[in-house]
Amino acid sequence: NAGVTQTPKFQVLKTGQSMTLQCAQDMNHNSMYWYRQDPGMGLRLIYYSASEGTTDKGEVPNGYNVSRLNKREFSLRLESAAPSQTSVYFCASIRSLAGDTGELFFGEGSRLTVL
Amino acid sequence: GDSVTQMEGPVTLSEEACLTINCTYTATGYPSLFWYVQYPGEGLQLLLKATKADDKGSNKGFEATYRKETTSFHLEKGSVQVSDSAVYFCARFSGSARQLTFGSGTQLTVLP
Numbered sequence: 001n002a003g004v005t006q007t008p009k010f011q012v013l014k015t016g017q018s019m020t021l022q023c024a025q026d027m028n029h030n031s032m033y034w035y036r037q038d039p040g041m042g043l044r045l046i047y048y049s050a051s052e053g054t055t056d057k058g059e060v061p062n063g064y065n066v067s068r069l070n071k072r073e074f075s076l077r078l079e080s081a082a083p084s085q086t087s088v089y090f091c092a093s094i095r096s097l098a099g100d101t102g103e104l105f106f107g108e109g110s111r112l113t114v115l
Numbered sequence: 116g117d118s119v120t121q122m123e124g125p126v127t128l129s130e131e132a133c134l135t136i137n138c139t140y141t142a143t144g145y146p147s148l149f150w151y152v153q154y155p156g157e158g159l160q161l162l163l164k165a166t167k168a169d170d171k172g173s174n175k176g177f178e179a180t181y182r183k184e185t186t187s188f189h190l191e192k193g194s195v196q197v198s199d200s201a202v203y204f205c206a207r208f209s210g211s212a213r214q215l216t217f218g219s220g221t222q223l224t225v226l227p
Binding site (some may be wrong): 004031033035040041042043044048050051058090094107108109 | 203
């Protein structure tokens with residue numbers, strides 16, 4: 001099973017450029033998440049999608065947009081990249097059924113550098 | 116809001132030493148608690164979990180007990196191995212908000 005797949009794994013951008021991080025899961029999960037990981041700060045939630053057709057802001061949404069394309073796919077877009085967005089980005093998913101205890105499944109991460 | 120406070124690292128131990136990584140959480144509601152592990156160059160993997168007070172999660176020799184009275188979920192291992200070198204994250208899940216909140220992570224290095 002592929003689980004959660006993110007592309008690209010590495011990307012270098014110049015300030016002001018735009019790009020989209022793609023995420024797909026093959027586990028028929030309802031909820032999907034985008035986190036960023038920065039040294040000493042753990043993982044911080046950018047946006048999440050509780051179910052197909054819905055998206056909500058997390059802790060650090062500024063500078064990002066998301067699209068829940070269908071149940072499988074959840075993309076993260078940087079419209080005008082800034083050096084402060086240099087980070088490792090993780091996509092995750094969860095079943096979100098009644099009684100779900102909250103185990104998220106993570107992709108391998110996308111390392112983004114903004115020059 | 117919900118938060119998780121985790122012992123800062125880095126932590127360096129010799130092989131076969133005892134490990135404790137402290138974690139405390141905000142007591143809002145009845146969260147599920149987790150320890151995730153991140154090996155170099157990889158994504159996060161679930162290490163263990165506990166869903167209610169007094170539950171003990173265990174996996175690969177690691178243990179953590181859900182202590183409601185002290186709002187803690189400390190990670191312990193009696194004898195660490197070089198292969199345990201990784202970053203460890205404590206996390207709490209809010210069922211109502213459907214969100215997982217992470218601690219800042221603790222880098223563990225085990226020397227042979």
